[in-house]
Each structure stands twice: as C-alpha cells, then as structure tokens.
Amino acid sequence: xxxxxxxxxxxxxxxxxQRTRVTRDGGQALVEFALVLxxxxxxxxxxxxxxxxxxxxLSLQHATAEAARAGALTNDDEAIRSTxxxxxxPLVAERVVTAIEPAAGVPPRNSDPRGxxxxxxxxxxxxxxxxxxxxxxxxVTASSAxxxxxxx
Amino acid sequence: MDAVRDDRGQAVLxxxxxIAIAAAVLIGLQLQQARAFALERSRRAGEAAxxxxxxxxxxxxxxxxxxxxxxxxxxxxxxxxGSAATNDAAxxxxxxxxxxxxGSAIDDVTLRCADRRVEVTILSSGASYRAxxxxxxxxxx
Numbered sequence: 001x002x003x004x005x006x007x008x009x010x011x012x013x014x015x016x017x018q019r020t021r022v023t024r025d026g027g028q029a030l031v032e033f034a035l036v037l038x039x040x041x042x043x044x045x046x047x048x049x050x051x052x053x054x055x056x057x058l059s060l061q062h063a064t065a066e067a068a069r070a071g072a073l074t075n076d077d078e079a080i081r082s083t084x085x086x087x088x089x090p091l092v093a094e095r096v097v098t099a100i101e102p103a104a105g106v107p108p109r110n111s112d113p114r115g116x117x118x119x120x121x122x123x124x125x126x127x128x129x130x131x132x133x134x135x136x137x138x139x140v141t142a143s144s145a146x147x148x149x150x151x152x
Numbered sequence: 153m154d155a156v157r158d159d160r161g162q163a164v165l166x167x168x169x170x171i172a173i174a175a176a177v178l179i180g181l182q183l184q185q186a187r188a189f190a191l192e193r194s195r196r197a198g199e200a201a202x203x204x205x206x207x208x209x210x211x212x213x214x215x216x217x218x219x220x221x222x223x224x225x226x227x228x229x230x231x232x233x234g235s236a237a238t239n240d241a242a243x244x245x246x247x248x249x250x251x252x253x254x255g256s257a258i259d260d261v262t263l264r265c266a267d268r269r270v271e272v273t274i275l276s277s278g279a280s281y282r283a284x285x286x287x288x289x290x291x292x293x
Contacts (some may be wrong), residue, residue, distance in 0.1 A: 029162070036167035043174035050178060054185035058192060065196045072203070115211065115245075117252055144196060145252035147204035147245060 052126055053138055056091055060122050060142035063088035063096070068120040072146035075113055077104045080120060088122075097123045113148045120144050194277060197255020202274045202281035204249035205242040205261055209272055210285050212238040229289035233263040233270060246274050265290040 067084035071077075077100055085093035101119040102109050108116045121143040128137055213232055220227035232238055243261045250258055260275040268291075271284035 032162075032164050032167070036164065036171075039171055040167065040174070043171055043178070047174060047178055047181065050181050050185070054181070054189070057185070057189055061189070061192055061196065065200075068200075069203075115207065117248065119252065144200070145249060146200055147207050147249050149203075149207050149210075 056124055056140040059088055059091050060124055064120045064122050064142045064144040068144040068146040071118045072148050075150040091124055114151050116148055117145050118148050193254055197250045197253035198276050198281035200253050201246035201250040202283040205246040206272045206283040208241040208245040229265050233265050
C-alpha cells in the first residue's frame with residue numbers, strides 16, 4: 001500500500017512540475033537569444049575576417065607589383081623593400097615578410113641581370129583572437145615578377 | 153491554429169533570418185573578392201608582359217643603333233621593329249612575364265613606330281596593354 005501511495009504522490013508531483021514548465025514562458029526570448037548568439041557572433045566574425053583577408057590580399061598584390069617594378073629599374077634590394085613598405089598600406093609594413101628572388105649576390109643579379117626575371121614575394125600574417133580553437137593567424141601571400149631593365 | 157497563436161520561437165526565427173543574410177553576405181563578399189583579385193592579377197600580369205616585351209624591343213633597337221653607329225649608317229627603324237626576330241623576342245618575353253605573374257597566354261604583340269616613339273601593344277584575354285620608349289628615328293605624326 002505504501003508503495004502505491006508513494007508512486008501516486010510522485011506522479012502528482014511530476015504532473016504539477018510539467019504543468020508549471022509549460023505554462024510559464026518568461027525569459028524564453030532570452031534563452032533563445034543566448035542559444036543563437038554564438039552562431040551570430042561566428043557569422044559576424046567570418047564576415048569581418050573575409051573582408052580583412054581581401055583587403056590584405058589586394059594590398060599585398062599591389063605592393064609586390066610596385067616593388068618588383070622598382071627592382072626591375074634599380075636592381076637594388078633596399079629600393080625594393082622601401083617601395084613595398086610604402087605601397088603596402090593599410091597593412092603594417094613591419095609585419096610584412098619579403099623575399100626577393102634571385103638574391104642580390106647571386107647570378108645574374110650580381111653581374112648583368114638585364115632581361116632576367118626578378119620575383120618579389122611577400123607574406124602577411126593577420127592575427128586572430130581564436131588561438132583556443134587552433135586558429136591563431138591567417139597568412140596572406142602575394143608575388144610579382146618583372147623583367148629586369150637595369151643595366152650595370 | 154495553436155501554431156499561429158503561439159508566440160514562442162520568434163527569436164529563433166529572427167536569428168535564422170540573420171544567419172541566412174550573413175551567409176549570403178559572406179558568399180557574395182568572397183565571390184566579389186575573388187573576382188577583384190583575379191582582375192587585379194590579370195591586369196598586373198598584362199602590364200608586366202607589356203613592359204617585358206618593350207624591354208626586348210628596346211634591346212633590339214639599341215643593338216641596331218650600335219651597329220648603325222659602328223658602320224656609320226642611318227638606322228632603319230622599320231627593319232628593326234618589323235623583323236621576325238624582334239617580334240619573336242618580344243612575344244617570348246611577354247609570355248614569360250605573364251606566366252610568372254599568373255596571367256593568361258599572349259594572343260598578340262604589335263609594334264608601332266610613330267610620334268618619335270616605339271610603342272608595344274600586348275593583347276591578352278581580350279585586354280590590351282601598352283608600353284613604349286622614345287625613339288627619335290620614328291617620324292612625327
């Protein structure tokens with residue numbers, strides 16, 4: 001008998017609790033908003049990141065083209081780097097990693113390079129506040145080549 | 153009718169709309185960026201090709217000028233820019249520069265001597281790019 005009574009009491013308690021849960025809908029919008037907020041934040045972040053990567057790609061492409069042109073006319077690494085630094089805005093010039101091929105001390109650049117190709121490569125790391133998911137930075141690269149016109 | 157009267161779930165519906173708009177913006181942004189980047193790359197490759205072809209023609213012009221001075225003759229600029237060797241050198245230089253910049257193939261290379269200037273025109277993927285250098289031997293217009 002005591003077993004059945006306890007079960008009945010338990011059933012009544014459960015039914016009351018369910019009824020309370022169904023009839024009270026206060027704070028529901030807040031809960032729904034809290035559920036979708038991370039998704040909204042990810043979408044917003046993705047849009048901003050895409051725009052930033054696009055700007056970086058175009059800036060870097062423009063800067064490498066200008067730098068390669070300067071290199072084709074002067075055959076001077078310093079002129080190449082300074083042209084790139086001046087043309088890379090709005091990116092931070094100090095964070096741009098530049099590589100010039102072939103190097104200044106290597107043939108044909110150390111003798112008569114006219115007619116050979118000069119390639120300027122640059123990379124730029126866009127830092128991201130997502131280190132905890134393993135995505136610390138996005139690296140954007142660009143390269144440009146020009147035929148050297150400079151004569152010794 | 154319950155579904156119509158019920159006021160639960162508007163936030164989720166609104167969020168779904170916002171996410172859909174965000175996804176559309178993201179895809180559109182990426183497509184436009186890829187297009188702008190490809191255009192920029194193609195333009196830069198065309199410019200590099202025109203400059204490279206002009207350098208090759210200028211080298212041929214300088215060699216012919218040196219030869220004419222050595223032989224004490226008047227240089228025939230028409231023969232220089234009309235020769236197959238100069239045209240082939242210009243085309244090869246343009247193709248090399250375009251390929252190195254990720255550009256497309258060179259469709260045509262035109263050399264023109266007018267207004268005291270040699271002008272090289274490159275046609276690549278329907279777009280033309282020009283470069284040139286001064287040459288006193290070319291007649292005025």
